[in-house]
Amino acid sequence: MLYCEDWEKKKEKYLEFWARENHDRPLLSITAPKENRTDPPVFRHGTQKERWMDTEYVLKMANWRMQNTCYLGEAFPALNPDLGPDFFAACYGTELTFGENTSWAVPWMTNEDVEEFQDFHLDENNEYYRKMLEITAAAVEDGKDKYLVGVTDLHPGGDALVSMRGPQNLCYDTLDCPEFLYNGVMKLLPGFEKIYQELYTLTTKYQKGSTCWMGIWHPERWYPVSCDFSCMISEKMYEDFLAEEIEKEVQWLDASMYHLDGPDALKHLERILEIPSLNGVQWVYGAGNPTASHWLDEIRKIQSAGKCVQISVMPEELEIMLKELEPEGLMYTIDARSQEEAENLLKMAEKWRKK
Numbered sequence: 001m002l003y004c005e006d007w008e009k010k011k012e013k014y015l016e017f018w019a020r021e022n023h024d025r026p027l028l029s030i031t032a033p034k035e036n037r038t039d040p041p042v043f044r045h046g047t048q049k050e051r052w053m054d055t056e057y058v059l060k061m062a063n064w065r066m067q068n069t070c071y072l073g074e075a076f077p078a079l080n081p082d083l084g085p086d087f088f089a090a091c092y093g094t095e096l097t098f099g100e101n102t103s104w105a106v107p108w109m110t111n112e113d114v115e116e117f118q119d120f121h122l123d124e125n126n127e128y129y130r131k132m133l134e135i136t137a138a139a140v141e142d143g144k145d146k147y148l149v150g151v152t153d154l155h156p157g158g159d160a161l162v163s164m165r166g167p168q169n170l171c172y173d174t175l176d177c178p179e180f181l182y183n184g185v186m187k188l189l190p191g192f193e194k195i196y197q198e199l200y201t202l203t204t205k206y207q208k209g210s211t212c213w214m215g216i217w218h219p220e221r222w223y224p225v226s227c228d229f230s231c232m233i234s235e236k237m238y239e240d241f242l243a244e245e246i247e248k249e250v251q252w253l254d255a256s257m258y259h260l261d262g263p264d265a266l267k268h269l270e271r272i273l274e275i276p277s278l279n280g281v282q283w284v285y286g287a288g289n290p291t292a293s294h295w296l297d298e299i300r301k302i303q304s305a306g307k308c309v310q311i312s313v314m315p316e317e318l319e320i321m322l323k324e325l326e327p328e329g330l331m332y333t334i335d336a337r338s339q340e341e342a343e344n345l346l347k348m349a350e351k352w353r354k355k
Contacts, residue, residue, distance in 0.1 A: 002146040003066040003077040010074050011209075014217045017074075018255060018279060020308060020329035025349045026322070027331040028073030029215050032342035037068040048098035052083060055135050059142050066147055072342045073349070074331070079143055080150035080213045081135040083128055088154045089163030090128040091195065092120050092188075105163035114165070114173060114180045122191045129195075136202045143206075150212040151199045151223060156192035157185045157245050158229035167232065174237055181241040189245055193252055196223060214282060215333060216310065218255045224282065225249045226259035230268050238268050247275055255279045257310065262286040266298065273305040280308025280329065292332075293317040296324050303329060318345055322352040 001007045016022040041060045045051040058081070066077040083096065084103030090096050095106040123129065132152055139149045155163070161184050162170050173180050200210055200221055209219040216222070225246050230238050250256045257280045258272050272281065281302045285295055292313045302309045308329035313321055315336055336342035 001077070001148075003069075004071050004147070007076065010076060011217060011219075013074050015219070017216075017308060017329060017331060018218060020306070022327055022329070024327065025352065026325070026327045028346060028349055029075040029331065029333045030072040030336055030342045030345055031075050031334075032070045032072070032336035032339045034068050034070055035339060038064070040064050048100065049096075052098050052103065053131050055131075055138050058135055059138060062139070062147075063142070070339045070342055072336075072346050075215070076211075076217065077147035078150050078211050078215070079139045079147055080211070081132060081139060081152045082213070083132060083152070085153055085155055085159075086163040087128060087132065087152060088156055088188075088192070088195065089160045091122055091126050091191065092160070092164065093123060093126070094163050096128065107164060107166035107169070109165045109169075111169075114177050117180050117184065120184070120187050120191070122194065133198070133202070136199055140202055140205050145206075148207055148211050148217070149203045151196060151203060151210060153213050154192060154195060154223070155226065155228075156188045156249070158227040158242050160188050161185065162229050167229070170229065171232055174233060174241070178241065182244075185242060185245040189248055192249065196221070214257065214259070214310065216257065216331070220254035222255035222257075222279075223249075223253055224257050224259040225253075225278075226261065228261050228265070231262060231264035235267055235271065238271065243271065250275055250278050257282050257308065260284065263289060269298070269301070273302065273307060278307065280310065282310040284312070291317060293320050293324075299325060299330075315341060315345055318348060319352075322349060 013022065013027055017027050041064055043057045045054065051057060062079040071077055086094060086096060086103060086105035089105055094108060096103045097106060143149050203210065209217055210222050211217045212223060214224055227242050227246065230242060256278055258278055259282050261284045283295060283298060285291060292311050299309050303326065310331040313332040313334050315334055321332065334345060336345060
């Protein structure tokens with residue numbers, strides 16, 4: 001692979017990770033800016049939406065980033081096509097507003113829509129759906145022998161309902177129209193399966209296996225499952241409205257990691273760990289909260305349940321993480337400040353290799 005050395009060896013490490021047989025050290029996905037970085041390509045767009053929807057711009061910017069990035073440990077170059085976290089809902093008619101670094105949904109479902117709800121319609125001719133297929137197919141051709149191409153960010157289930165309804169209104173619905181939540185998330189499940197499979201088929205034209213925004217590779221169909229809306233509801237509501245759909249996502253995929261985002265989501269951890277075929281949990285402690293080394297008990301709990309763990313680690317925390325935690329099924333992602341720091345972190349991990 002042009003932008004990554006030793007890709008075959010890295011794939012072997014990922015197989016060990018999924019099997020929780022990486023007995024020597026945790027997987028380390030370390031990236032760092034290269035020295036003597038080049039200037040990015042210059043594009044001019046009339047609106048933010050034009051920029052996000054410009055396939056040529058997406059490809060050139062991705063190549064520029066990869067050309068100027070060091071990938072150490074198990075890090076690898078990938079282009080993950082992206083129209084923002086509400087893309088899935090956009091395929092069902094939700095409009096998007098684009099900013100510099102993300103996009104937002106414009107909720108549209110009224111109280112009357114909820115009361116009369118029967119089903120959702122996946123619009124395969126939707127501009128966002130067609131653009132995602134276009135960007136993904138173009139990346140596959142551009143990335144052959146250079147980088148991997150991931151499946152875009154998909155948020156079905158409760159998070160898609162938030163995009164369509166708005167978080168406050170959906171909270172009201174848990175009391176005023178609870179059947180809408182359960183029926184709604186279940187009606188969206190076939191759309192997730194269809195969109196994922198179509199994108200997976202495109203991305204595997206040349207590459208073996210799959211990846212996504214989480215930066216993990218698997219030889220078959222893998223993907224994160226999640227519901228950030230769960231932070232706003234009780235354990236009972238999670239069980240009543242969301243758990244069944246999430247378990248069906250896990251059962252349909254060949255491998256999965258639960259994206260657990262923020263301390264308010266921790267109340268659901270025990271229930272999540274009960275999902276038999278779930279492979280692991282990505283713990284995101286969130287901006288403004290204590291960093292990785294302050295969550296050792298939670299990480300141990302996940303490992304004790306026989307699940308893998310991925311967590312972002314500050315460079316200065318790596319030593320204590322290596323000392324305190326067993327390596328099996330554990331993966332750290334680290335943004336190093338320089339290539340020298342990245343190389344030193346990798347050497348540190350080798351030094352702490354489990355005997």
